Amino acid sequence: MRIIIVKDYEELSKKAANVISGQVILKPNSVLGLATGSTPLGTYKSLVKMYKEGVVDFSKTITYNLDEYYGLAKNHINSYNYFMDKNLFSHINILKENIHIPNGEAHDIEAECVLYEQSIEKSGGIDLQLLGIGRNGHIGFNEPDLTFEALTHMVKLDKDTIEVNSRFFENIDDVPKKAISMGIKTIMRARKILLLASGIEKAEAVYKSIKGKITPDLPASVLQLHPDVIYILDEDAASLLSRDKE
Numbered sequence: 001m002r003i004i005i006v007k008d009y010e011e012l013s014k015k016a017a018n019v020i021s022g023q024v025i026l027k028p029n030s031v032l033g034l035a036t037g038s039t040p041l042g043t044y045k046s047l048v049k050m051y052k053e054g055v056v057d058f059s060k061t062i063t064y065n066l067d068e069y070y071g072l073a074k075n076h077i078n079s080y081n082y083f084m085d086k087n088l089f090s091h092i093n094i095l096k097e098n099i100h101i102p103n104g105e106a107h108d109i110e111a112e113c114v115l116y117e118q119s120i121e122k123s124g125g126i127d128l129q130l131l132g133i134g135r136n137g138h139i140g141f142n143e144p145d146l147t148f149e150a151l152t153h154m155v156k157l158d159k160d161t162i163e164v165n166s167r168f169f170e171n172i173d174d175v176p177k178k179a180i181s182m183g184i185k186t187i188m189r190a191r192k193i194l195l196l197a198s199g200i201e202k203a204e205a206v207y208k209s210i211k212g213k214i215t216p217d218l219p220a221s222v223l224q225l226h227p228d229v230i231y232i233l234d235e236d237a238a239s240l241l242s243r244d245k246e
């Protein structure tokens with residue numbers, strides 16, 4: 001596990017964009033696993049800038065998003081489809097047919113999950129998976145649980161996650177209670193994982209995921225078992241990591 005600590009969010013975003021564009025430059029037909037949330041916004045902005053400057057070309061790149069809310073239409077302002085289009089896809093030259101996001105409106109959710117996994121496999125597997133981390137240690141929408149969840153599946157969102165994510169909705173009751181998410185196993189199959197965390201409210205989850213017990217109770221702790229993980233943290237998110245030395 002490589003841990004890179006940077007001064008602030010801006011530096012974190014630039015570093016993360018460098019790692020992602022490096023991957024795409026070295027392998028133009030890379031399969032990227034992408035994330036939503038506030039944390040990767042700066043990274044996507046930097047990637048758009050790099051694309052506009054001609055540094056990176058996404059014409060052969062394939063993407064799979066981690067998750068999508070259940071029951072939200074693709075063009076709903078709070079859907080992750082909408083988020084990705086607004087913040088990344090509409091600004092770069094990725095082909096529409098190379099973009100994959102779980103269909104939160106699928107009638108047969110189980111079949112949708114199986115298809116999503118098959119599609120990832122057919123594309124050759126994920127080369128680089130981008131992750132944020134929830135305050136409760138969730139990755140994707142894999143909430144703390146008794147077991148590590150397996151493949152893409154329907155999840156019930158935690159009260160805490162609904163509360164935190166309600167900042168994007170008009171009303172907390174509008175936040176979907178369920179989502180479709182890649183499972184821990186899907187994430188762990190990625191060849192390389194890049195986790196970003198910024199801000200003091202992430203410090204505890206970051207600390208536990210790196211130095212704590214490997215337990216489904218803190219889903220990100222499973223990353224300790226992955227052979228190629230990079231954490232990019234700003235000073236606040238990394239602030240508890242030095243506490244063992246004090």
Ligand SMILES: N[C@@H]1[C@@H](O)[C@H](O)[C@@H](COP(=O)(O)O)O[C@@H]1O
Nearest residue numbers: 036037038039132133134140141
């Ligand atoms: N499903 C997403 C996660 O993929 C994300 O990592 C997390 C943290 O979001 P933020 O980056 O806004 O703190 O929020 C959501 O629940």
